[in-house]
Amino acid sequence: MTVPEMTPALHPNLHPKWAGSRCTFGIVGLGVMGGSFAARLRQLGYTVYGMDLDADTLQYAQDHGIIDEGSQDPAMLLPQCDVVIFCLYPTKIEPWLRDHQHHLNPGTLVLEISGVKTGITGPLQDLMRPDCELLSIHPMCGRESQGIRYSDPKIFDGANFLIIPTDRNTHESVRFVQGLARELGCGTISELDPESHDRMIGFLSQLTHVIAVSLMNTHENSHLVQYTGDSFRDLTRIARINENMWPELFLLNREILLDETDQFLAAVQQFRDMLANGDRQGMKEAMIESTKRREKFG
């Protein structure tokens, strides 16, 4: 479902800690996403603290005005934050929270941006201090390259933004994040439950990456570079992929992704058999169907 358009300004009376320009953000993990969040939030006038294990990353973020202040030690900054955004690899969040959440300000809103939710959101909410709230979000944007040097506040412009609330989240936090997403510059803002989110991501994002990687690896092809046109480039653009993050995301969504992959394999096999049997009419009908379906996706 699409969330109706809301006022771009944050509602001033929702929660004293998150309201208006007084709100202070902490970003945990200054990679592409963390750096982009920080840069855009600072552009919007917020105070942004950055936490990262890597001293060079913190130095770079500070030198380039991406954060107001940074530290390798969360104890130094967490108590000053009203909203904390986790931009870590999904499996790194739980240990981090376990080690450091006692430094959180009471009432802190904790957001996490993992690419899958079913195995992430619930366990983190189980672990979360009862006087804080953890809400899962998924801004559908990024970069194929890794690290803060590739962060860019513009990645939010027009991007789809998903909010994945559970029955342990409050209307206030969802409304706050809707306003925040709009301030960030995102386009369509939607709410999904964790299972629907992971099913959608399994098909639209994970399966497409499996296909691109597999097509690129089908056989040796470097001698074909000079003949390549848009079709092959389009289908393999995402074969340049972060090999540390994606296997983790795939394994976290294994059953769904296996099912989507099997359905795709069956569709290719079916087309292959029509070709083998000289079934011109069958191929034609498949193309009429794919053309009709694709038109909806603009």
Next chain:
Amino acid sequence: MTVPEMTPALHPNLHPKWAGSRCTFGIVGLGVMGGSFAARLRQLGYTVYGMDLDADTLQYAQDHGIIDEGSQDPAMLLPQCDVVIFCLYPTKIEPWLRDHQHHLNPGTLVLEISGVKTGITGPLQDLMRPDCELLSIHPMCGRESQGIRYSDPKIFDGANFLIIPTDRNTHESVRFVQGLARELGCGTISELDPESHDRMIGFLSQLTHVIAVSLMNTHENSHLVQYTGDSFRDLTRIARINENMWPELFLLNREILLDETDQFLAAVQQFRDMLANGDRQGMKEAMIESTKRREKFG
């Protein structure tokens, strides 16, 4: 192999009929490709005659300055042409040539632009009048939509242009077409034998279309439109496809396309099995390989 850069002007002394601006072109079939050829050639100052079965198409072409003159009757125009470019569906060329080639000027250069060559070029050269020459070319550009209304001279700008000569072609015609391709605005101009061409097309173009159509048809997905990002859009752009032409091209290249499809299916299956087995390291290595390979394709 890449053909070395040649002078953009046509060589004036190669053949009296094809030389310089005196050369007159006949385009057979005014669809997207035929219309685009005609429009670009007229922009370049050539005289262009158009032949098509459809009176409305001819009228549109004339009204929009795409051709100098058009006719449904090839007998009216063929005798005035020095170079004839077939822009028909591949299987339509042979009967057309059989019916009308007695109207060709002696010495006419006949070009054909089919997307596959092995089963096309040889039979057409067998059929060709001995005082004319048939040369296969493949400008790698087009439009997803059909008909002269979608023709556009700009499709040639920077496009790869392939020349597929056999031992029955002359150096003069190949050099003429190299100059012509450069005048049209094409980028890299290459020569390939028919088998290498069809193998390359089978992988880079036909397999990618099989994948896009199959992904689009994997299962009902219209409810996902609002969540779609660039990955899915990139992989399915070519799922909007001309359902009349592509099955014909696939069947003309059946053995190669079946082989490429089977290799791709095996690559996806291999990745699927790594995912099923929780083989994180295997998936990681596949992604490192695909990233490395993709970098070469720019």
